[in-house]
Amino acid sequence: MSAQHPRRVVVGNHKGGAGKTAYTVNTAAAVASFGRRVLVVDLDPQANASRRLGFRWDPAEPVPTIAEAIKADARGVAADAIYPCGWEQDIAERIDLIPARFDLENRISEAGVVGAVWRLRKALEDVDDGYDVVLLDCPPSLGHLTQLALAAGHVAVCTVEPEYDSVEGAVRFRDFIAERAADVGNPGLPLIGYVVSRVRGNIGAHAYQLDGLPELFGDRVWTPYVPERAPVKDAGDAAIPLRALGRSNASEMAFLFEELAKRLLAELGRPVTAVA
Template sequence: MDNATWDDTPIAAAAQRAAWIRSPRTPQLDKPESPRLITVSNQKGGVGKTTTAVNLAAGLAHAGMKVLVVDLDPQGNASTALGADHSAGTPSTYEVLLGELSAHDAMQQSASHDNLFCIPATIDLAGSEIELVTMEHREYRLAAALNEEFLAEEEFDYVFVDCPPSLGLLTINAMCAVNEVLIPIQCEYYALEGVGQLLGNISMIRQHLNPELHISTIVLTMYDARTKLAEQVAAEVRNHFGDVVATTVIPRSVKVSEAPGYGQTVLDYDPGSKGAMAYLDAALEIGGRGDYRPADGSDDPLGVAPADG
């Protein structure tokens, strides 16, 4: 539908955005050469970690990618947002980590999109770290489940792992199962609080457990264009982290906050909202630009733009 057929009003603009997301005209991404495995992590709570994981996953699914979200947070918020059953006793990441079920057997298809899947988290996961302590290869239990054979058989293009805001065995399992870390940073006071510790933990895991681990993306969340503070924080983050910071910023949005209460991502709850369009744009940007890896021979876990990018 041509832009000229829409009235120049906020309501018409929202309707146009919603129609664009739901139409076959949503831009389709090229599939990555190999599956991209990404953990979404920040040890500081309230930064939009789970919201970013599920909405980027949904955006990539709308762009033609087959996407799996692995919920490693015992709170199960990612499972809720994707409409996945995560009541007690449901096959979940708990059984997968303990080796009682395969990833395939614990996987559920999201009702919102044929290309979107979830391995949910149940309350059972809360005690899993105690059980994992005595297990062999305890740091690599998730990596073993998300093996190349599974990814090839299911033909996943992206896997997002949502982990708790702490560095326990669940988060370590997440970081040993992936190559990329995506860090959401909110555009508010104390935005960088705890990020230095997170970078140190990533460097430690990179050195001792998973040498392929690196920070490929930082997404600025809760951006309020009406405030000077948000602009200053965004500039500080871009200056500090460089290439990996996504161009797209996620605005503060009531619709983004409301969506999980209805068991939906914001792209399905209110596809015409600014939050939905921002997450779709961020997904298209991340998918389009590919993985940002550290410079060859560098010990720094921070990725850089490819030389030919």
């Protein structure tokens, strides 16, 4: 496997609650279900992805997280902050995590230090080559933490709720990448897809926003759309994979994320031909 193969996926939207972390965690499960290896890098001080993947940072037994890896400013240092996914299911064997903790907030004030924006790229160097997909879960911001991801990423994916403010957040994420990726040393970073999240079919405003998405984002609007369904929230809250809920509507949602993951893997040049 080439160290150059595109694998790092920046998951973003300027707006909060757009389904970034739900997409990240469920895509990790889907990719692992295909027999592929996936690394989740949590770049949000909220640490939602870390918790939903079964990781809890314990101040009584402090371990390095992405906050320490970025602070260290050294090549390959992220290797010291990789942990296995905490889920009990077999797919967890193929999911690793670089977790976040609240201290990540303190990295933001380091943005003015020379070269700070390249610290994540440096930390991941020679560390994530063996993964098929590396998902970088961003906070709802276009500030330093997201810029670290944009400097390190190979492609970007935007999750978007069919709500006015979420669509505007997606447009700002798109435009920020187009205008600023070069400024973080990553010109031409492609925004390969828009994942439409938390769709409520009975809301007129959602139907209206859905109609407008192709005009804004063209054929990069991925299908299927992700509807708002209780199992996505329940599995996230319980920090277990969707299929572990053992409900048919949960399996339907897992299947839907698998379909989206096939599109992602195809875009990364690693199509799924047979499920392992």
